[in-house]
Amino acid sequence: MKTKKNQHVVKAGKNWAVRGENNSRRTKITETKKEAVEKARQIAKNQKTELVIHNRDGKISDKDSYGNDPHPPRDKVK
Numbered sequence: 001m002k003t004k005k006n007q008h009v010v011k012a013g014k015n016w017a018v019r020g021e022n023n024s025r026r027t028k029i030t031e032t033k034k035e036a037v038e039k040a041r042q043i044a045k046n047q048k049t050e051l052v053i054h055n056r057d058g059k060i061s062d063k064d065s066y067g068n069d070p071h072p073p074r075d076k077v078k
Contacts, residue, residue, distance in 0.1 A: 004049050005020035005021040005049060006020070006044070006049045006050040007027075007041075007043045007044045007047075007052070008021060008052045008053075009036045009051070009052070009053045009054060011055075011056050012026060012029055015029050016030050016031075016032060016035070017029045017036060018036050018039050027039075027043065028040075037053060041064070041066075047066075047067075048066055048067035050063055050065045050067065051064040051065075051066065
């Protein structure tokens, strides 16, 4: 069985890349961050994992969960 990995969008030289968590190789390289996010989102939804989007400096700018979130948001009912 293939292990499901969170998908990261990272800067790759002049381009952007999609990389599975703890993978040394990139899954996909794109010219724009938007393209990389779209591709990573498709993979994360398909694998029911998380999408982790990084800024140019490598810091995490956003996350989206498409799987079993162990800490889902709690909606307050009024």
